[in-house]
Amino acid sequence: MKPNEIKEIPHVDEDGYFDGMVACMADARGALMLGADCYDIAAPEDDGKHFFKLSADKNGWEAEAIPQTAEECVGIVLDHHKQTDRVHKLREVFDKLTQGSTTYRLVQDATTNARTVEKIPEQTVEEVRTEKMRALDSAFTSWYEDGATLKSSLGFEADSDSRANQDVNGLVTAAEAMAAAETAETKLTFMDANNEGHQVGLAELKTLQLEIIQAGNAAYQEKWKLRAAIEAATTKEELDAIGIVFQPLDFSKAA
Template identity: 40%
Template sequence: MKKSYIYKGQIYSSEKEVRNAIFADRRLAFMEEPENDKRAFWRALDVEYVEEKEDESLEFLKEQKLYELERAFSRWRNGGAYIYSSLGGVKIDADQRAMIDVSGLAALDKSAVFMDAENQPHQLTAEQIKILRREIVEGGNFSYQQKWDLRNQIKSAETKEELEKIELVFLPYTAKGAK
């Protein structure tokens, strides 16, 4: 039997991994997994415990990988995305909040101080702020293209081994002219 633990939308393949995640999230330590009634034990910790036969079908594994892709993409777009701007190659946050913030600055249509991803201030003109907004949008489109490429790789995998080799990693966009 293959065990899986789903905690906060993330799938963990071992008890140790999920324990570490719960501890990091809630600073909660707890007793070892019991032999009986494991589902109830984990449910009390907000974890879904799943046992599956080892010889899962390729289609099932593809569906599971597609779910993992959605979670990885969501994490990237909601808090991890960044780009390298053409404005000096500076690393810029490019998640959804950054888009809202930069759009707000662009709407003011005047110069402003902008903090990059390393929390360094930059005095930007109204035109430079509009360039940043466009580059963040381009970065979003680049992220979606990577997601679609990964989805196509997952769907076209012909073996479990091929499927396992697919890494769910998103790379930052580098705007033209960035160094």
């Protein structure tokens, strides 16, 4: 090379992986003034699918496949302190391949903050049973406190959750007080589950009150039935097969 001539040569990171080209100048004798971690060899052909590590003899490159599955990430440790292009790329790969996975998870060491990917241990029957019990309690609470409905014998759908129970009890009390003070029956407006108003008297309100009580009791009975099934299951398959659903009671058929 001629003195002061510039040549682009490969540069490697602190771990020996190719991370781009840098310019080096020839000295007065025409010899390249190589910077740190620069090597006067042919650059690897980047295919987007591999990292390239400088070979032991420093005369070539060893291709290392970029993980395509979470399983391929297992065993790779990402140092929290390293900021190389390769480590940044692997952090992105780890996040992408483990996101939403039910079989592999991203783990960060509590002491070093190093990141790894590991296979999620298979749950035991007792762990699945515990999760199923929690799901049952959550579903029942959601249904009973803010989602329960019934098909009333009065011809409309009514809320039957805990709030509806309190509201109907209050209406019954009000209707009884008005009935005691007046000779003619006074109708009250009852809002059904679809937010439509219905004129109802004391007899209809008591019917609703009884139906809501029966619906609540039925929900409790269903909960205990499902709990017993969960407790009796002996395999994960049996536990998975138990559906947790609370259905509205239908009193219209008996009307």
